[in-house]
Amino acid sequence: MGSSSQALQQLEAARHVALGDGNHYPQILPAVVPIIGASANASLEVQRWGADFLAETFASPTWAPEQKMQQSLKVLSTLKDYIESQDVGIIKSAIQASACIYPLVYRHIISDPNDKQSWQLMTAIKSNILRRMDAALPGVRICCVKFVQQVVLVQTPAASADPRRQDPNDVSLTHVTRDHPLMPYINLEAESSGLLDRLLGMLHSDNSDALLLTATLNALGLLIQRRPAIANKILSSVLSFNPVKSASPPMTAKNKVLLRSLERTTRVLLINVLKRNPEHPLSGRIQQYLERMHRMRLEAFDDSSRKRPAPVEPTDGLDAAKRQRLGATVPNIAPAPPSNTVAVPAPAEAPIPPLPPGPVSFRELYTLNPDASTANFDVQIFQDPNQLIRILIPVLASVDERKLTTATNAVRARFETVRQRAAQAAAQAAIAPAPLAVDDDDEYEPDFEPENAEQVANRIDSAPPDNLPEQPAPSGPIAPYKLPEAPPLTEQEVQKYGDDTIRRAFGMLSSLDETASKTKVQKGGFNRYAASSFDRESWVTIISRLATRTTCGLDDPDEGVKSEYGRMTKKGSFALSDRIRDGLYNYIMYDWKRRLDLAINWLNEEWYNDRLQSSSEVSSLPNGSNSSTSNSGTKGNYHRCCLRLLDGIITYIEGTDKVLIRFMSEIPEIDMEIMRRMKKMAEDPERIDLACMVLQYLCMFRPPVRGICVDVLEEMWRTNDRAKPSARKFLAIWRPQILESEAENKVKEETMNGNGNMEVRPVA
Structure with a gap:
């Protein structure tokens, strides 16, 4: 020991x-x-x-x-x-x-x-x-249920048949190969199916213990959640299980506790299934089962614990079958039926209570039972209207016509009583004298203390003089009153208020759900309604059009100072369009990968606005003038906004971000200056392949810019040694003569160096 x-x-x-x-x-x-x-x-x-x-x-x-x-x-x-x-x-x-x-x-x-x-x-x-599992003690059988649950769990296929999409910690039959020497796939699947049938058979056996049934239900909950392949089979078996009928005939306190626990476990299991999947195919059956189980629970537990009801006594007098009391009023007894008919005793009806004094609510008006038990029932517990309809139709069909007529007459009499009370109250209010005017402020309490000399002097000084003549009332109509006009805003105030407005607009745009607009089909084109809805795309269209179209022709092109990206800004003035463009740029660059579609829409609006301005300038020129001299070489707002966005994106882009290909392929216009950004990006060794992929994509799917892209590839091949292998592959397709001339020069150089005649410097 x-x-x-x-x-x-x-x-x-x-x-x-x-x-x-x-x-x-x-x-x-x-x-x-x-x-x-x-x-x-x-x-x-x-x-x-x-x-x-x-x-x-x-x-x-x-x-x-x-x-x-x-x-x-x-x-x-x-x-x-x-x-x-x-x-x-x-x-x-x-x-x-x-x-x-x-x-x-x-x-x-x-x-x-x-x-x-x-x-x-x-x-x-x-x-x-x-x-x-079948013959041991209850405690051992409960442990066996847990073991069987694990066996069924690992020997049943998982939700996804693809092993690459499964949880690595979830062991299932999917991981077993078909030709496994120790664990044949077919044998494991058949064994798990048989063990699941044994678990489900416990729910319908006659001699099962309540604790064992509770353990079985808890084990089935995990199988329903993690193995959808057998979930419907388990739910069908659970829906045919009646926890109340598994009670032993003597309803002792212990049996009541066990049955309540079993009923609650079953209800929680089914409610969790509905919470995880409200659109489950068996959701209708589950709802009906929960309602039926709720009624059975009330019948099994509430009626068993209720005391014997009190005997029904007559309310309008004494019972004729009993000995009469002296001095009591005996009610009129209906005549006895004929001898050839069988007398059927009428059921005793509860008396209808009178209306309470004072104002009556609709609830009190329609409540006819004395204990008012039905008035305390809250119909809001029925979340589904169809469920309430399914209950009301059988209830209304089972109502006795005689009782319904009696209740309707009682409510009609009550309503007449309420009307009489209201008429009497109105007549008394008309006869009674009008009450004195009372100040609305109930909390005001006047100060009845005597005034001192200083208070009396102040009151006399503030009073008007006694010798003022009385002013006659105006005879003509009173002229309408107009508020004075506000003073004009200064330039600093205009700039401040404009910045606040733009900031609020972009703050509201950031708060919108960015995924809601993707599910809606929007009408495309430049003539679409910009504010057809209140989603993110509509607001971006409105803001971009405010930046591009509202100030067309309002600014003087000759006045201004050239700033970064070729922008012309007025000295000391507030350029509303440029402020909105700055806000759009900052909003897009805050999350440029997800907001790249907004950048493309903005640039399309800028390009369209530049085309409108150029066409209006050409139409306004006098006859015989040259349009090229009037533009003075300006490229418009699209060019500088595109370069600014491209420079911002290239700063943060990585070699694996393929979104740049989409951006370059969907912007409306590309020139050499835009394409040289790809050459600059190729100076980073990690982004050479991305730059070459962009150029190759544009060569294949945008033929108008193929020449520009091949020129940029040639410059990369000549100036960037690290980009030379990648550029060589594409030049061999689109411009092979460059490589052939370079090879000829190299052969000449080697030949002349070998003869010793002269040395030729290789071509860059």
Whole structure:
């Protein structure tokens, strides 16, 4: 006894160390297994501790699954000895540990088909547990249900058949190959299907324990969530399960508690299914099942705990069958029916209570039962109107016509009483004298203290003089009053208010949902309605058109100072369009990858506005003048805005961002200055391939700019040594004569250097 207690103390100390830090489990477990094994002649207390320790160890999430899988192979023999023990506590803990170990061994055998010994030990443990599932004690059977749940979970295909899209920690039948030597695919699938049928059969067996049924329902919930392939089969079996009928005939307090727990577990299981998937195909059946189970629960529990109702006594007098009391008023008794008819006793009806004095609400007007129990019923618990209709139609069909007529007459009489009360109250209010005017402010309390000399002097000074003549009332109509015009805004105020307006517009644009506009089909074209909806695209169209079209022809092109990107700004003035363009640029560059479509729309608006301005300038020229001299070489707002956006994007773009190809392919106009940005971007070794891909794409799908793209490729090939291999591949397709001339020059150079006549410098 002393040695076993000392060993338990040491083992408990090791357990506390492992609980403090899960990284110690791989070191502690190999040292503990030889001590707790049944083959080591350990005492019963040590074996119980060992079984609990193994169940706790492999259920702990604090150490890695790979280490668990390695250590699980070392405890299989110990678990096999524990399963064959006669102690119930050891068997229960061993089954729980086996439920945690089975997925680990399953994964190991998938990756190592040659470990036949480990799989044989696991198969022996599984067979022993399955034999105990039907005839063991209730506690052991509950542990067996947990083990069967894990077996069905790992031997059933996962939600996705593609192993690349699965959760790596979710072990399933999908990971098993069809030709596995130790675990045949067909056998595993058939075994899992049979074990699932055994679990579902527990719900419909006559001698099942309530605790065992609760454990089964909890096990089925995880299978429904993680294995959609068998979810409908499980739900169909659960919907045919009646937790109330599984009650034993004597409804003791213990049985009531068990049945309430079983009913609540079933309800929570189905409600969680609806929460995870409201559009489930069986949602209608689940709703009907929950309603039916709610009614059955009320019938099973509420009626059993209710006391015997009080006997119904007549309310309009004494009962004629009883002895009459002296001095009491005897009601008129209806004549007896003829002798050839059978008298049917009429059901006793509850008296209709009178209306309460004072004002009456609609609820009190239509409440006819004395206890007013139906008035406390809240119909808002029915979220679905169809559900309420399904309940009301049978209820209205079962209403007695005589009772309905009596209730209708009672409500009509009550309504007449309410009308009479209202008429009497109105007549009394007309006869009563009008009340004195009372100040509206109920909280005002005048100060009745006597005034001092200073207060009297102030009141006299503020009073008007007594000798003022009375002013006659105006005879003519009063002229309408007009507010004075506001003073003109200064240039600084205009700039400040304009900046605030633009800032609010872009703040509202940032708050809109950027994904809502993608689901709507918008009408394309330049003549579309910009404000047809209040989504992000409509607001961007409005803002871009404000920047491009509102100031056409208002600015003097001769006045201004040239700034960065060729922008002309007035001295000391507020250029509204340029402010909006700056806001658009900042908004796009804040998240340029997701807002690249807005940048393309903006540039299209700028290009269209430049075309409108150029056409209007040409039409306004006098006859015989040259349009090229009037433009003086200006390229408009599109060119500078495109260069500004392109410079901002190239600053942050990486070599793997293919969105630049889309941007360059969808902008409306490309010139040499824009394409030289690709040459500048190719100076970065990591972005050479991206620049060449952009140029190749434009050569293939935008033939009008093919010459410009090939010229830029030729410049890259001549000036950038790192970009030479990539540019050479495309030049061989679009301009092979450059490479041929370069090869001829190189041959001449080598020939002349070999003869020793002269040296030719290679062509750059």
